[in-house]
Amino acid sequence: MDINVGLIGCGYWGKNLIRNFMETENCWLSAICDTNKGLLEKFNKRYPSLSTHTDYKAIIDSKEINAVAVVTPVHQHYRLAKEALLADKHVLVEKPLAASVAEAKELVALAEEKNKVLMVDHTFLYTGAIRKMKGLIDAGEIGDILYYDSVRVNLGLFQEDINVIWDLAPHDLSIMDYLLRERPVSVMAVGSAHVKEGIENIGYLILNFDSNLIAHFHFNWLSPVKIRLTLICGSEKMITYDDLVPGESLKVYDRKVEVMDSDEAHDKLLYDYRVGDMWAPKVELMEALRLVCGEFVNSILEQRAPLTDGESGLRIVRILEAAQRSIKNNGVEVKL
Numbered sequence: 159m160d161i162n163v164g165l166i167g168c169g170y171w172g173k174n175l176i177r178n179f180m181e182t183e184n185c186w187l188s189a190i191c192d193t194n195k196g197l198l199e200k201f202n203k204r205y206p207s208l209s210t211h212t213d214y215k216a217i218i219d220s221k222e223i224n225a226v227a228v229v230t231p232v233h234q235h236y237r238l239a240k241e242a243l244l245a246d247k248h249v250l251v252e253k254p255l256a257a258s259v260a261e262a263k264e265l266v267a268l269a270e271e272k273n274k275v276l277m278v279d280h281t282f283l284y285t286g287a288i289r290k291m292k293g294l295i296d297a298g299e300i301g302d303i304l305y306y307d308s309v310r311v312n313l314g315l316f317q318e319d320i321n322v323i324w325d326l327a328p329h330d331l332s333i334m335d336y337l338l339r340e341r342p343v344s345v346m347a348v349g350s351a352h353v354k355e356g357i358e359n360i361g362y363l364i365l366n367f368d369s370n371l372i373a374h375f376h377f378n379w380l381s382p383v384k385i386r387l388t389l390i391c392g393s394e395k396m397i398t399y400d401d402l403v404p405g406e407s408l409k410v411y412d413r414k415v416e417v418m419d420s421d422e423a424h425d426k427l428l429y430d431y432r433v434g435d436m437w438a439p440k441v442e443l444m445e446a447l448r449l450v451c452g453e454f455v456n457s458i459l460e461q462r463a464p465l466t467d468g469e470s471g472l473r474i475v476r477i478l479e480a481a482q483r484s485i486k487n488n489g490v491e492v493k494l
């Protein structure tokens with residue numbers, strides 16, 4: 159049986175999901191909804207088989223549709239996802255899952271009660287680079303992870319309803335959540351609003367762990383240059399991930415530093431530097447959103463949790479909310 163999908167929100171990201179759902183096997187995107195009629199007319203010309211609606215209730219109330227994608231601004235995720243779950247639909251929600259921990263928890267509980275798939279679009283986990291990195295880390299290639307450092311800055315699109323952390327951090331936090339076995343125990347964050355009062359356009363986050371692993375993130379919508387760079391330092395090797403260099407986005411450096419292993423060396427703090435080869439692992443260049451749509455449909459058909467399930471969405475929202483609280487309190491440490 160094909161999964162019949164309805165999609166709500168046909169803006170910048172919605173159009174990418176529409177295109178990918180159209181090409182996903184075992185599913186049929188039958189209806190789309192947006193309050194903007196002009197957008198619907200454009201999609202109707204391109205995909206005449208789609209039924210178009212300005213009221214999302216047409217999708218929620220449809221007897222034929224059994225799965226709904228919510229691709230609206232963040233403040234609407236909870237309400238639309240909840241209504242869809244209450245109407246017994248499986249739901250794919252854009253990142254972040256919801257605008258608060260309370261909302262995200264309620265969605266996770268409701269999906270469980272209704273026995274429906276609740277998936278969040280943490281797109282980066284479906285990229286070849288992140289899947290490759292996960293394989294390297296799980297195989298022990300870089301050893302124990304010592305620190306995680308990530309920068310995502312550009313002259314970004316200022317959002318109306320959320321600050322830079324709620325907009326950009328779900329990407330890097332979900333990548334970190336996927337790659338690391340350890341979960342953070344507290345957050346410290348600072349940020350500033352320079353353009354629109356109350357909406358921070360720059361933010362720095364530090365996540366602490368029970369071990370001496372530390373993670374740092376820098377997000378900025380007000381940067382003259384675009385940087386998307388992550389450094390992961392392991393006890394054996396180091397990895398860099400530059401999302402702006404397709405095909406060669408990953409580099410593994412055979413580099414490490416340790417105090418030499420002798421009593422004299424320990425006394426005098428003599429260091430042993432290993433500066434070995436660097437290699438760029440082959441990364442599969444398939445559009446991540448195709449895999450997102452496939453995972454949503456397959457998890458429904460196979461009656462299993464998707465890779466990016468509601469719980470993973472909740473973990474990210476928990477960090478976002480704690481970071482927001484820390485920013486409001488001048489960087490105070492907030493326990494998770």
Ligand SMILES: NC(=O)c1ccc[n+]([C@@H]2O[C@H](COP(=O)([O-])OP(=O)(O)OC[C@H]3O[C@@H](n4cnc5c(N)ncnc54)[C@H](O)[C@@H]3O)[C@@H](O)[C@H]2O)c1
Nearest residue numbers: 167168169170171172191192193194229230232252253281
């Ligand atoms: N995964 C990613 O990499 C990624 C990238 C960009 C955006 N997003 C997410 O996608 C979502 C949408 O972002 P966007 O940039 O496409 O925003 P957008 O403003 O371009 O599009 C949102 C669309 O939703 C429509 N809409 C709003 N409320 C509606 C309602 N009640 N019923 C029907 N339509 C409604 C708007 O008319 C608009 O066309 C956000 O949650 C954002 O975080 C994810």
